Amino acid sequence: MKKWMMAIGLGAMLTLGACGGGDEEETTSNGDGATTASVDAEAVYAQNCAACHGANLEGMSGPKLSDVGARLSASDIEEIIRNGKGAMPANVIEDDEEITAVAAWLAEKK
Ligand code: HEC
Numbered sequence: 001m002k003k004w005m006m007a008i009g010l011g012a013m014l015t016l017g018a019c020g021g022g023d024e025e026e027t028t029s030n031g032d033g034a035t036t037a038s039v040d041a042e043a044v045y046a047q048n049c050a051a052c053h054g055a056n057l058e059g060m061s062g063p064k065l066s067d068v069g070a071r072l073s074a075s076d077i078e079e080i081i082r083n084g085k086g087a088m089p090a091n092v093i094e095d096d097e098e099i100t101a102v103a104a105w106l107a108e109k110k
Pocket of ligand 1: 045048049050051052053061062063065068071072077080081085086087088089092093102106
């Protein structure tokens with residue numbers, strides 16, 4: 001997969017909030033108040049979803065998700081992750097925090 005493209009996207013997102021130098025350091029005690037700070041949504045996506053939806057959300061066997069936020073809310077996406085949809089299996093990820101983080105991250109894609 002095109003890891004460098006992911007890295008660019010991740011870097012762009014982190015530019016806003018990161019105060020350290022690293023790109024993927026643990027965000028355990030940043031004290032930013034973000035509820036999902038302990039989960040790297042992009043990493044979860046890369047591991048669990050990219051095989052069907054593409055490393056850059058461009059779609060593969062599953063539909064592209066690069067503009068999914070324009071169609072679906074975070075809670076819609078959460079529901080799809082939990083229950084599956086059509087050819088997409090249910091419970092692709094089971095950790096609640098990861099589900100919430102990935103759903104919130106995808107809901108921003110519009
Ligand atoms: C085994 C392949 C597969 C995996 C893994 C997978 N998906 Fe899907 N996904 C699909 C398919 C196929 C659809 C289309 C289902 C339909 O509409 O019939 C879909 C649909 C969706 C939709 C709805 C898109 C839309 O525009 O309606 C979302 C959101 C989504 N997936 C998110 C995820 C997320 C997040 C993950 C990882 C946690 C994931 N998917 C993992 C195959 C997959």
